[in-house]
Amino acid sequence: MVAAGSRHSACVTEEGSLWTWGHAGHDKLGTAASFNMHTSRLRPDRLVPALFGRSRARMVACGDDFTMLLTVDGRVWNCGQGLHGELGHDDYVSRNHLTMIDPARFGGGLITMIAAGSEHSMAQVAGGGPLYTWGLNLLGQLGHSVDEECVKIPVALPGATFGGVDIASFDGGSEHCMVVTVTGLVYATGWNMCGQLGIGHKRPSETFQLVGEANSFQTEGVRLVSCGSNYSLFITNDDNLWGCGFGFYCVNSLGESNTPAEHVYPTRIPTYPCNLKFKVVVAGNVHSAAITSDGQLYTWGVRVSWTRIGIEHEGGVPTIRNYTGDVSVPQHIHPVAFANSRVGRWHVMTQKRATAFMMNSHIRLASDSALRDMDHEMLRMIIDNACFEPRVDTGSALRRLIGF
Numbered sequence: 001m002v003a004a005g006s007r008h009s010a011c012v013t014e015e016g017s018l019w020t021w022g023h024a025g026h027d028k029l030g031t032a033a034s035f036n037m038h039t040s041r042l043r044p045d046r047l048v049p050a051l052f053g054r055s056r057a058r059m060v061a062c063g064d065d066f067t068m069l070l071t072v073d074g075r076v077w078n079c080g081q082g083l084h085g086e087l088g089h090d091d092y093v094s095r096n097h098l099t100m101i102d103p104a105r106f107g108g109g110l111i112t113m114i115a116a117g118s119e120h121s122m123a124q125v126a127g128g129g130p131l132y133t134w135g136l137n138l139l140g141q142l143g144h145s146v147d148e149e150c151v152k153i154p155v156a157l158p159g160a161t162f163g164g165v166d167i168a169s170f171d172g173g174s175e176h177c178m179v180v181t182v183t184g185l186v187y188a189t190g191w192n193m194c195g196q197l198g199i200g201h202k203r204p205s206e207t208f209q210l211v212g213e214a215n216s217f218q219t220e221g222v223r224l225v226s227c228g229s230n231y232s233l234f235i236t237n238d239d240n241l242w243g244c245g246f247g248f249y250c251v252n253s254l255g256e257s258n259t260p261a262e263h264v265y266p267t268r269i270p271t272y273p274c275n276l277k278f279k280v281v282v283a284g285n286v287h288s289a290a291i292t293s294d295g296q297l298y299t300w301g302v303r304v305s306w307t308r309i310g311i312e313h314e315g316g317v318p319t320i321r322n323y324t325g326d327v328s329v330p331q332h333i334h335p336v337a338f339a340n341s342r343v344g345r346w347h348v349m350t351q352k353r354a355t356a357f358m359m360n361s362h363i364r365l366a367s368d369s370a371l372r373d374m375d376h377e378m379l380r381m382i383i384d385n386a387c388f389e390p391r392v393d394t395g396s397a398l399r400r401l402i403g404f
Helices: 351-360 376-384 396-401
Strands: 002-004 008-012 018-023 040-047 057-062 066-071 076-080 095-100 111-116 120-125 131-136 150-156 167-172 176-181 186-190 205-210 222-227 231-236 241-245 263-268 278-283 287-292 297-308 319-333
Touching: 008 057, 008 066, 066 111, 111 396, 120 167, 167 396, 176 222, 222 396, 231 278, 231 287
Parallel strands: 002 057, 057 111, 111 167, 167 222, 222 278
Antiparallel strands: 002 008, 008 018, 018 040, 057 066, 066 076, 076 095, 111 120, 120 131, 131 150, 167 176, 176 186, 186 205, 222 231, 231 241, 241 263, 278 287, 287 297, 297 319
C-alpha cells in the first residue's frame, strides 16, 4: 500500500519493507539521517524490518509531518514531528528514526489498523477492541472529553461511543475524524466550519456524533470513509460515492459541477454519464481520487501546479502556485498511464502462475486438460480479473481500505 502526507510519501512492499521519500523536515522519513528543514529526498529510501522489530511492515499512514507504521505483529511505530504529542510517546519530542509506541499504551492489545490526521493519530485494537486517539485536540478531533489541547499518549474511547457496535474502519482529516461501524453507521468529531462532519450544522464537536439523518445514504450503510481538509467522502455498501463539506475548496472535490455550496449532510455525488461503482476513495487537501470495481482510476478537484521561480533566497528556492482550473466531476484516467494495468487491489498474475495456467490451456501441451477447450474470451476474462488477495491474517478494517 501507499500513503501520502502533506509533503512526503511512503509505501509498504510485499516483502515487508517501508520506503519513504519527499520532504525530509521534522525527520518524518525515518532514515535517521541529518536533514535540515528544506531538504528533500527525490528517491525512495528503504527501511528494512530490522529497523522496526524484525516484523514485516503491514500498513503505513502519513500525517502532515510524521509517519506511522503498523507491523504484522500488531505494533505501532512512528517518526517525525512530536510537537503536539502525535507520536504518542508521552512527550512532545520529535524522532528521526522509527520508534515503537509502548504496547502497554494500548493495554497490551495488538493493533489491526492505524490512521493519521494532520497532527493526530488513531489506532484500533484487534478483536473488536477499543479505538485509541492521541495528538492535537484543539478542535475536538480526538473525540474524547480530555480537556487538553494536546494529548501525548493514546487514550481509549469508551465502548459506548459508537452505540456499543464494533468499528469497521476509520480515518483522520486535517482537523476531524470519522469512524464507520460494522452496521454501516458513521460517526464524526472535530472541526466543522464547512459542514465536513455531516451532522446537519457547522458547529464543531468534541465528541463523536452520528453523521447524517435516519434516511442518509438512502438507507444503504457506509463501507468506507476518507477525510480531507474541509470535506469528507464516503462509499456506501452499494458502491456509490457520497460527500459532505465545503464548496470551492471542496465542491470540486465533491465532484459537483454547479455553484459551490456547503453540504452539512451527506450528498450523493453523481457520476455521469454512467453510474460508476466505487471500491476505494481518497480525499486529499483540495483534490480527490477513487477506484472503481473494475480497477479504473478517477480524479477530480482543484488543479494546481507548482513552479520554481528560480530566485535563490536564504533557506531555499521559493515556489509559486499556478491555478490552472478545476476538474469538477470525476474524470477517468486512461489505463495507458499505468501501462494498461488495473489500479488498486488488482495485481498482475505472477509469471509462474501465468505460465502454468497457459500451459494447461494450450491446445497441444495440454491435450488431456479440462482447460484446453475453454472459450478464449473466458480465458481472457479469467486472466484480466486475476485478483490480489490480502494475507489471511489481515484485519477486516484494512481489507475494507484496499477494496475488499
